[in-house]
Amino acid sequence: MAFSIIVLIKQVPDTTAVCTQVMKDDGTLNRSALSAVFNPEDMNALELALELRDRCGATVTALTMGPAHAAEVLREALYMGADRAILLTDRIFAGSDTLATSLVLSQAIRHFGAVDLILCGREAIDGNTAQVGPQVAEKLDMNQITYVDMIEQIDALKCSCWHEVEEGRELVESKLPVLLTVMANANMPRPFSAKRIMRFKNAKAPSELAPGAAMEELARCGLLIEEWSARTIGVDAAQCGLAGSPTRVQKIESVVLAGKNFKKIAPDDDGIRQLLEELIADYTFD
Numbered sequence: 001m002a003f004s005i006i007v008l009i010k011q012v013p014d015t016t017a018v019c020t021q022v023m024k025d026d027g028t029l030n031r032s033a034l035s036a037v038f039n040p041e042d043m044n045a046l047e048l049a050l051e052l053r054d055r056c057g058a059t060v061t062a063l064t065m066g067p068a069h070a071a072e073v074l075r076e077a078l079y080m081g082a083d084r085a086i087l088l089t090d091r092i093f094a095g096s097d098t099l100a101t102s103l104v105l106s107q108a109i110r111h112f113g114a115v116d117l118i119l120c121g122r123e124a125i126d127g128n129t130a131q132v133g134p135q136v137a138e139k140l141d142m143n144q145i146t147y148v149d150m151i152e153q154i155d156a157l158k159c160s161c162w163h164e165v166e167e168g169r170e171l172v173e174s175k176l177p178v179l180l181t182v183m184a185n186a187n188m189p190r191p192f193s194a195k196r197i198m199r200f201k202n203a204k205a206p207s208e209l210a211p212g213a214a215m216e217e218l219a220r221c222g223l224l225i226e227e228w229s230a231r232t233i234g235v236d237a238a239q240c241g242l243a244g245s246p247t248r249v250q251k252i253e254s255v256v257l258a259g260k261n262f263k264k265i266a267p268d269d270d271g272i273r274q275l276l277e278e279l280i281a282d283y284t285f286d
Contacts, residue, residue: 003058005049008120009042011073038073041121043189045182049119050081059083068207078200079192087205090230092237097245102135107233118179137179144179149186
């Protein structure tokens with residue numbers, strides 16, 4: 001059986017380079033102030049989908065929501081091996097919190113049609129909420145398995161997965177379709193294929209093209225990235241973007257942890273003797 005798999009991916013700001021201009025006055029991220037990267041755990045989710053395709057046969061579709069430049073993360077998904085790429089972009093999506101984002105994604109999946117598996121990273125590094133995947137499953141009335149690090153077995157009706165819990169790991173089974181959120185330790189994402197880079201480096205979404213560009217030629221060559229708007233998927237504008245987002249961020253701080261009151265111990269007999277004397281003095285009693 002060839003499975004139909006959707007992988008939800010996201011282009012996120014590189015949060016290792018947070019600066020003072022990272023937040024706008026309306027409480028949303030100033031994404032132009034930070035370089036953009038492929039959300040790390042989404043790459044693990046895509047790798048898991050590609051591994052499943054290698055084992056069992058599947059069509060892997062990468063789906064992302066964002067502005068026109070988010071098409072870059074879809075090109076990277078194509079470089080890794082995705083069969084199809086879809087960009088959800090519309091001005092009314094801007095400023096969406098997890099609730100509004102999950103609504104848009106779930107509506108897009110309904111518009112997509114039949115699907116066996118939905119995979120996504122456990123969380124995105126620009127929010128660290130781990131909410132979007134579970135919220136999408138809830139809106140689709142679909143089973144979900146979170147914190148997955150391995151698909152043990154899968155057939156046309158069900159799959160069993162190992163996932164992480166507080167006490168360790170647990171093997172759980174679900175009927176299909178099911179949504180899985182994938183951990184960073186699930187695999188090592190494969191490098192981009194040089195052959196696929198050469199093939200898809202000129203792939204473009206319509207919103208990236210200049211007026212009058214020959215979209216028909218791109219489509220004929222398989223280089224036109226599909227683009228869906230709010231109207232395409234039939235989502236209510238009042239439930240998208242800032243209008244549909246009850247979450248408000250009041251302040252962002254960059255916290256730097258600095259050590260203090262430390263003493264360097266020399267790696268020799270005198271240093272070890274000094275350390276033992278201090279430990280005895282500080283943590284023993286007469």
